[in-house]
Amino acid sequence: MDIQRKDVHNSDLPVLCQACESRHRGVCGALTPDQLLQLSKHSTRRTLEPGAELAGESIQTKTYSNIISGVVKLSKMMADGRQQIVGLQFAPDFLGRPFRKENGVSAEAATGVKVCSFPKQVIERMIGEMPELEHKLLEQTLDELDEARNWMLTLGRKTAGEKVASFLLLIATHAFPDNESDSVEFELPMSRMDIADFLGLTMETVSRQLTKLRADGVIRIINNRHVEVPDIARLSDRAGM
Known part of the structure; x- marks a missing residue:
């Protein structure tokens, strides 16, 4: 599929982005059509079965992903092998921790999951060049922090x-x-x-x-x-x- 081909009804956007259910609500919503076209040249759409690993806790990060559909389970492992589920991610969450060599958590498909993945170096370069993308990622990070604090209340009280x-x-x-x-x-x-x-x-x-x-x-x-x-x-x- 030529992901740079344009749709006649919406010639500003790559076809891959037009079909994305999460584009408007996700981090890609901060990008212009030209920026989306630039990113789409490096993107890969994947479908994963439940139980498939998307990221390992101590594995070097090579890609980041937008979750298009499904639920992703985040876990951390203790030295003695005990594991704790520490969070869930949904569409259109951004999966990955920019500017860090390794993943801080393991990510596993809890359901069937569709993701759009990008090379780490491409995203980090675009973050440096595009303040809108950096702002959108910061906004999502703060939302996740708020949710984590609310979940602490749930677990504790x-x-x-x-x-x-x-x-x-x-x-x-x-x-x-x-x-x-x-x-x-x-x-x-x-x-x-x-x-x-x-x-x-x-x-x-x-x-x-x-x-x-x-x-x-x-x-x-x-x-x-x-x-x-x-x-x-x-x-x-x-x-x-």
């Missing part, structure tokens, strides 16, 4: 029921940011064991709390992983928001 509701609310709002409906449905992006790890709970506690939310009509669970939230505001109340 909320009850088990509020933690599980907060996790479901995180998926409902971040995986579907353009949803304007009062309801949403989705596939759980992680196993109950991984959810328990992420929330600092046991798997049995997670299962009990999901059962309670279902019994109270806050959620519906179909085929174990498919969740329906008929009223997001009610789920938010149960999350202590």
Whole structure:
């Protein structure tokens, strides 16, 4: 595919960028059509299966990526092999840590994931040349910092029921940011064991709390992983928001 070919209905943008669901909300939204064309010359679109590794914690960084769809799980490993899930990323998040030789976390596809990847040196050069791109990356970094602080509150102060509701609310709002409906449905992006790890709970506690939310009509669970939230505001109340 010639990624520099222009669409007759929108001749300013590369075809690859026109088809990108995350361009307007992601870091590429800061770029002009000419800058997008320059970046598209180096970009690679990839589709990954659940469980595929996108980045290793101590592996030298060679590429950065925009998440186009799906959920990415971020983890850190202790010296004795214990692992902790420390965050989730969604479209249109930027995956990678610019100006650092190695990744600070491991990144794994929690669901099927589509990413658009770029060589490290290309992105870092463009950051230096384009203040708009640097600003957009800083803005996303600060948003992630705010979310990390909110998640510290969830882990440190909320009850088990509020933690599980907060996790479901995180998926409902971040995986579907353009949803304007009062309801949403989705596939759980992680196993109950991984959810328990992420929330600092046991798997049995997670299962009990999901059962309670279902019994109270806050959620519906179909085929174990498919969740329906008929009223997001009610789920938010149960999350202590």
